[in-house]
Amino acid sequence: MTTHPSTEANRLADVLYNARLRVDDALGRFVPAVAPGSKSECPPRLAEAMRYSLLGGGKRLRPVLCLLAAEACGGDSEMAIPAACALEMVHTYSLIHDDLPSMDDDDLRRGRPTCHKAFDEATAILAGDGLLTLAFEIVARHTRPADAAVACVLALAEGSGPIGMVAGQMADLEAEGRDDPSIEALEAIHRRKTGALLRASLKMGGIVAGADEAVLQALVEYGHAVGLAFQIIDDLLDVEGDEVKLGKRVNKDSGLGKWTYPGLLGVAGSRARAKSLAEEAVAALAPLGDRGTTLRSLAMDLLERDR
Amino acid sequence: MTTHPSTEANRLADVLYNARLRVDDALGRFVPAVAPGSKSECPPRLAEAMRYSLLGGGKRLRPVLCLLAAEACGGDSEMAIPAACALEMVHTYSLIHDDLPSMDDDDLRRGRPTCHKAFDEATAILAGDGLLTLAFEIVARHTRPADAAVACVLALAEGSGPIGMVAGQMADLEAEGRDDPSIEALEAIHRRKTGALLRASLKMGGIVAGADEAVLQALVEYGHAVGLAFQIIDDLLDVEGDEVKLGKRVNKDSGLGKWTYPGLLGVAGSRARAKSLAEEAVAALAPLGDRGTTLRSLAMDLLERDR
Numbered sequence: 001m002t003t004h005p006s007t008e009a010n011r012l013a014d015v016l017y018n019a020r021l022r023v024d025d026a027l028g029r030f031v032p033a034v035a036p037g038s039k040s041e042c043p044p045r046l047a048e049a050m051r052y053s054l055l056g057g058g059k060r061l062r063p064v065l066c067l068l069a070a071e072a073c074g075g076d077s078e079m080a081i082p083a084a085c086a087l088e089m090v091h092t093y094s095l096i097h098d099d100l101p102s103m104d105d106d107d108l109r110r111g112r113p114t115c116h117k118a119f120d121e122a123t124a125i126l127a128g129d130g131l132l133t134l135a136f137e138i139v140a141r142h143t144r145p146a147d148a149a150v151a152c153v154l155a156l157a158e159g160s161g162p163i164g165m166v167a168g169q170m171a172d173l174e175a176e177g178r179d180d181p182s183i184e185a186l187e188a189i190h191r192r193k194t195g196a197l198l199r200a201s202l203k204m205g206g207i208v209a210g211a212d213e214a215v216l217q218a219l220v221e222y223g224h225a226v227g228l229a230f231q232i233i234d235d236l237l238d239v240e241g242d243e244v245k246l247g248k249r250v251n252k253d254s255g256l257g258k259w260t261y262p263g264l265l266g267v268a269g270s271r272a273r274a275k276s277l278a279e280e281a282v283a284a285l286a287p288l289g290d291r292g293t294t295l296r297s298l299a300m301d302l303l304e305r306d307r
Numbered sequence: 308m309t310t311h312p313s314t315e316a317n318r319l320a321d322v323l324y325n326a327r328l329r330v331d332d333a334l335g336r337f338v339p340a341v342a343p344g345s346k347s348e349c350p351p352r353l354a355e356a357m358r359y360s361l362l363g364g365g366k367r368l369r370p371v372l373c374l375l376a377a378e379a380c381g382g383d384s385e386m387a388i389p390a391a392c393a394l395e396m397v398h399t400y401s402l403i404h405d406d407l408p409s410m411d412d413d414d415l416r417r418g419r420p421t422c423h424k425a426f427d428e429a430t431a432i433l434a435g436d437g438l439l440t441l442a443f444e445i446v447a448r449h450t451r452p453a454d455a456a457v458a459c460v461l462a463l464a465e466g467s468g469p470i471g472m473v474a475g476q477m478a479d480l481e482a483e484g485r486d487d488p489s490i491e492a493l494e495a496i497h498r499r500k501t502g503a504l505l506r507a508s509l510k511m512g513g514i515v516a517g518a519d520e521a522v523l524q525a526l527v528e529y530g531h532a533v534g535l536a537f538q539i540i541d542d543l544l545d546v547e548g549d550e551v552k553l554g555k556r557v558n559k560d561s562g563l564g565k566w567t568y569p570g571l572l573g574v575a576g577s578r579a580r581a582k583s584l585a586e587e588a589v590a591a592l593a594p595l596g597d598r599g600t601t602l603r604s605l606a607m608d609l610l611e612r613d614r
Binding site: 032038040041042043045046050093097100102103120121122123125128129130131132134135136137139140141145147148150154156157158160161162163164166167169170171173174183192233282 | 547
């Protein structure tokens with residue numbers, strides 16, 4: 001018996017919605033409260049800026065992938081909530097810093113002024129620094145057993161650090177204005193800039209669930225393919241998307257002279273590449289059997305997203 | 308038998324020098340190499356900026372305190388090398404970000420152009436982000452057993468995050484221009500801005516050596532007092548110090564309207580407060596007995612520093 005596609009799409013939408021709610025709820029508890037006049041060591045303005053950016057909506061893709069990975073490995077996804085929240089904190093910090101005037105110089109994010117516009121540059125830099133550091137605190141404080149906590153810290157640091165996400169942002173900045181784009185060079189950027197943290201999201205879910213090396217490897221391969229597919233769709237939405245739905249400027253990448261998939265492969269070529277990557281992602285999950293159903297549906301669903 | 312003061316000073320100088328050498332050597336190995344054209348995932352420019360700031364000298368106070376704390380608890384300080392290097396990475400990242408134009412806007416650090424002057428703002432932000440993230444990676448990867456690694460990650464994150472160092476920098480920026488300075492408000496800034504990471508340095512050394520709660524608490528109290536004493540001397544050097552020896556601008560704090568100890572207590576009052584804090588630090592180490600000798604000497608020695 002096969003599930004009817006639209007039934008499966010509805011089921012997936014429910015799963016994602018519930019996972020997002022759980023993540024949003026936990027994020028609100030993990031980040032310092034704005035408490036003017038209180039004895040909190042966190043200055044109200046810093047707490048406010050961190051909360052503004054972290055709790056300002058977003059797809060919560062990384063934490064949701066982490067929770068789904070834990071479930072796909074037979075684990076209790078509640079155990080993965082700290083890791084999931086840490087991933088969203090790291091993602092949010094990267095957006096705050098990437099939006100700064102000396103980086104991508106963006107005014108709009110998730111439909112609202114960027115952190116340095118709503119506050120100021122110094123506060124935005126510190127809010128980013130604070131979220132990155134808090135991410136490691138949350139993982140270390142709340143993940144059990146200690147071996148899993150250490151493995152999660154390591155996966156998070158590798159995914160987000162100078163051979164991961166930070167490397168990708170540097171490579172992306174360096175590519176601007178260079179006139180020798182290639183699909184290999186573009187993928188080398190995205191493998192680090194967005195891919196590394198997406199791979200870490202899946203791996204951390206698996207680690208918390210006690211998955212073995214082979215399953216972790218399958219999750220990482222899935223994350224790799226989904227990450228690139230996600231980026232291609234992002235580039236397509238920048239060309240074809242709706243600024244209101246997206247909550248950020250469109251056509252900004254080509255305007256900045258950034259390399260993009262549509263620029264290199266055309267729109268149709270980009271769509272085909274995204275579809276083939278989503279199929280790779282689905283295939284990578286073979287070792288998980290039926291437990292991988294939700295992650296498989298998610299990979300195919302990403303192709304249809306409009307925000 | 309009492310040790311002759313100048314003999315003890317020489318012994319201390321040797322101990323500090325050797326500890327610094329070990330830290331410098333390990334830092335050079337832990338941070339990504341500059342490898343143009345290699346397959347490294349870390350872009351050469353990012354590696355170069357991280358190495359420029361991290362390996363550009365410095366007192367290495369935090370890592371040295373960490374190693375000495377491990378020894379004072381009867382541990383093998385070699386086991387504390389990763390924690391020690393992580394502390395210096397976090398300290399260096401904080402200097403890079405604090406020096407940015409939107410923060411303290413400094414051109415000179417450790418006798419050389421600041422990171423954003425030697426490279427550019429975007430690279431400096433990313434180099435700082437990279438060093439902060441790498442710090443957690445190094446602790447998680449190299450500290451044993453897992454319980455100690457988790458406790459070190461937690462201590463490092465608490466000391467450097469939004470209730471620690473980042474909170475202190477935010478509070479410091481907010482205090483600028485306010486006209487209601489008080490010694491309590493000034494110490495509340497320094498307790499977080501420099502004190503929190505110094506306390507973490509001692510605690511991490513103790514954790515790696517397997518110290519019990521009472522000893523960790525003694526180390527934290529020592530770190531608290533030494534941290535404030537260190538800051539007072541820093542403020543005094545800004546008033547009285549030699550720009551060439553210090554490798555940074557002097558008289559900049561009063562020029563910026565920053566609150567300082569000499570501004571609030573006068574030069575003599577500040578010296579007296581520093582001395583009394585150093586004595587508090589010495590007293591806090593009573594539970595460590597003779598093993599605390601080097602840390603005690605260091606606390607008193609800080610009063611004499613001229614750079």
